[in-house]
Amino acid sequence: MKKHNFNAGPSILSQYAIEETAKGVLNLNGSGLSILEISHRSKEFSAIIEEAENLIKELLEIPQGYSVVFVHGGASMQFCMIPYNLLNKKAAFLDTGTWASKAIKEAKNFGEVVVVASSKDKTYNYIPKGWTIPSDADYFHITTNNTIYGTEITTDIDSPVPLIADASSDILSRPMDVSKYAMIYGGAQKNIGPAGIGFAIIKDEILGKANRPIPTILDYRTYTQEKSLYNTPSCGAIYTAMLNLRWLKNEGGLKEIHKRNLEKARVLYDEIERNKVFVATVNDVNDRSIMNVNFIMSENYKDKEEDFQKFASSKGMVGIKGHRSIGGFRASIYNAMPLSGVQALVDAMKEFEKAL
Amino acid sequence: MKKHNFNAGPSILSQYAIEETAKGVLNLNGSGLSILEISHRSKEFSAIIEEAENLIKELLEIPQGYSVVFVHGGASMQFCMIPYNLLNKKAAFLDTGTWASKAIKEAKNFGEVVVVASSKDKTYNYIPKGWTIPSDADYFHITTNNTIYGTEITTDIDSPVPLIADASSDILSRPMDVSKYAMIYGGAQKNIGPAGIGFAIIKDEILGKANRPIPTILDYRTYTQEKSLYNTPSCGAIYTAMLNLRWLKNEGGLKEIHKRNLEKARVLYDEIERNKVFVATVNDVNDRSIMNVNFIMSENYKDKEEDFQKFASSKGMVGIKGHRSIGGFRASIYNAMPLSGVQALVDAMKEFEKAL
Numbered sequence: 111m112k113k114h115n116f117n118a119g120p121s122i123l124s125q126y127a128i129e130e131t132a133k134g135v136l137n138l139n140g141s142g143l144s145i146l147e148i149s150h151r152s153k154e155f156s157a158i159i160e161e162a163e164n165l166i167k168e169l170l171e172i173p174q175g176y177s178v179v180f181v182h183g184g185a186s187m188q189f190c191m192i193p194y195n196l197l198n199k200k201a202a203f204l205d206t207g208t209w210a211s212k213a214i215k216e217a218k219n220f221g222e223v224v225v226v227a228s229s230k231d232k233t234y235n236y237i238p239k240g241w242t243i244p245s246d247a248d249y250f251h252i253t254t255n256n257t258i259y260g261t262e263i264t265t266d267i268d269s270p271v272p273l274i275a276d277a278s279s280d281i282l283s284r285p286m287d288v289s290k291y292a293m294i295y296g297g298a299q300k301n302i303g304p305a306g307i308g309f310a311i312i313k314d315e316i317l318g319k320a321n322r323p324i325p326t327i328l329d330y331r332t333y334t335q336e337k338s339l340y341n342t343p344s345c346g347a348i349y350t351a352m353l354n355l356r357w358l359k360n361e362g363g364l365k366e367i368h369k370r371n372l373e374k375a376r377v378l379y380d381e382i383e384r385n386k387v388f389v390a391t392v393n394d395v396n397d398r399s400i401m402n403v404n405f406i407m408s409e410n411y412k413d414k415e416e417d418f419q420k421f422a423s424s425k426g427m428v429g430i431k432g433h434r435s436i437g438g439f440r441a442s443i444y445n446a447m448p449l450s451g452v453q454a455l456v457d458a459m460k461e462f463e464k465a466l
Numbered sequence: 467m468k469k470h471n472f473n474a475g476p477s478i479l480s481q482y483a484i485e486e487t488a489k490g491v492l493n494l495n496g497s498g499l500s501i502l503e504i505s506h507r508s509k510e511f512s513a514i515i516e517e518a519e520n521l522i523k524e525l526l527e528i529p530q531g532y533s534v535v536f537v538h539g540g541a542s543m544q545f546c547m548i549p550y551n552l553l554n555k556k557a558a559f560l561d562t563g564t565w566a567s568k569a570i571k572e573a574k575n576f577g578e579v580v581v582v583a584s585s586k587d588k589t590y591n592y593i594p595k596g597w598t599i600p601s602d603a604d605y606f607h608i609t610t611n612n613t614i615y616g617t618e619i620t621t622d623i624d625s626p627v628p629l630i631a632d633a634s635s636d637i638l639s640r641p642m643d644v645s646k647y648a649m650i651y652g653g654a655q656k657n658i659g660p661a662g663i664g665f666a667i668i669k670d671e672i673l674g675k676a677n678r679p680i681p682t683i684l685d686y687r688t689y690t691q692e693k694s695l696y697n698t699p700s701c702g703a704i705y706t707a708m709l710n711l712r713w714l715k716n717e718g719g720l721k722e723i724h725k726r727n728l729e730k731a732r733v734l735y736d737e738i739e740r741n742k743v744f745v746a747t748v749n750d751v752n753d754r755s756i757m758n759v760n761f762i763m764s765e766n767y768k769d770k771e772e773d774f775q776k777f778a779s780s781k782g783m784v785g786i787k788g789h790r791s792i793g794g795f796r797a798s799i800y801n802a803m804p805l806s807g808v809q810a811l812v813d814a815m816k817e818f819e820k821a822l
Contacts, residue, residue: 111498112498113497113498113499115499115503117503117504117505118505119505119698120502120503120504120505120506120698120701121503122503123500123502123503128491128492128500128502128503129492131491131502132488132489132491132492133488135484135487135488135491136484136485136488141469142467142468142469143469143471143784144479144484146476146479146484146487146660146661146706147471147473147476147477147478147479147484147660148473148476149473149474149475149476149785150476150661182538182539182540182543183538183539183543183683183697184538184697184698185697186682186683186696186697187538187539187683189681189682189683190681190682190683190684194681212682215682216681216682216683219679219681297697297698299698304502304503304701304702305502305506305698305699305700305701305702306662306663306699306700306701306702306703307662307700323575325545325546325550325572325575326542326545326546326568326571326572327539327542327543327545327546327572328546340542341539341540341541341542341653342475342476342540342653342655342661343661343662344661344662344663344700344703345476345660345661345662346660346661346662346702346703346706347662347700347702347703350502350702428499429505
């Protein structure tokens, strides 16, 4: 049976990336060696990591003066790297969920932290409005997409101080005006590639101003100056990411994928609205994520949650169980999820409703 | 033509690990999903990471009271994690090469550093003897195998203070008395698996004594308490590592692989001694690494280095170019390199000599 992979991350990748990775694991471009066995200093791997970084630059139309790097350890590593490199006195944060909270917690080890607003009061089911960014902050940090709660900030904010965005789960899902950000970063395991790498898009001029010694491996300049090759990177993960980025470009890039992502989200949210069995957890349609669609059982069907979980599994749906903090269901519909997968889930929802 | 992979790292892996990884990338155990697309919280991945950690425990006969974890970023990340977690006043180091020097440099950000001895005077071509470990140090740090220089400490040192060993390039090449170490750590990309993960074998009782706040992701307790799953790990790399460890166990474990490694090293060093064209860079036979065999052109054949490089390449040898800091050649003969590969190199050396 065809599986429809709605995992929140690690998550669905393009079939092209999967198949070409398997070939490269056995024999990279006819070299007789595996991608897992070649030197990160080899010309073969240099070409791979350069293509990956250039594809990110090209897809996001990143302006001059920015570097694209792959770093170790995912977004959680960067929760400490960012204050290490950039927080001298004060940092401001918008608290939109678990990941924002974790970034806030790590920053507190390095300086003063101001939370401009939080949606914790309603289990983060909305994006706070009407807050002000302190003009004396070293930077302002947002989480553009909140994987667990299914909310998303889809506008590129104007900020009086350097704007830093954790875009782990919506990077490359839509065009962004990168020039409005000092830094966009995250873990790669949604729209970029598999688990095992983090990425950072950094405005070069913000670096080098920290008033503390920075361990070499946590200093972003180590990555920008050494082109992500200061030490051995996660070569296999970077290879798969490069393939996945190549696929995205071949599919038409960010404008095209954004159109498809909007359509996928529309189809799924429309069904949730229509179907009497389900209800969306995010009420404000403007705050709804187009990457992670969260829904719970409606008032009259609370006792049917497990039934739907089983029914959906029997139809090939994988990874739709909601995060334990809000329960219900979460369908992660990243770039590589085709509309047909979303349609299969919608069909299962309709069928379940009809059978009640 | 058959390629013989002498890369220093990322390096040769068992054919079993390569082939099974390719299968798992396409379809993990018949699940219909790729190892690169499944959740790190899934029962499938839990079983994989648990098997990997247990195999390291079993192969090294690790006693009670130690944890085995996979961390982000390789040995270079741990060069700062170790002092972050363990250096309150003073740390002692044995300086046996570039990697030891890098570990020393990072530790200096956190406290006093004492270098008990260094072999820098002779481009690190020997292991210093006759030094004393200060009894008031928080720990004593060694690099068991020096990949670049081809030297190795093969005895398990008795230390009056916690002994910490960077064993990146000789872990699992021989049995070790783990009880003599407070910690054994490194990057995984030699005998454990592919690039993209670091490992640490930690005596639990040494943790939790730091007199500074530690960023969550750099705190070893985060890894020991969350069983390496605090955040998304490098799932693909851990899968390949598990397969490679399974292979090592099936081959007979550390006693058997040690026997083979000694034999491979003997065959290669014997040829270097016999062959008039080459000379070993490490004079003291007791200091010679059984993992990285370094040799240069002998006095009368200095001008033939490039010729041998080309000749060896034509015979399928890959990655034998020496590190730029010492030139010449380096054959890395990790666990997965069969005796037949070493024999092929020896044959090429003989043939090259004969043709002069």
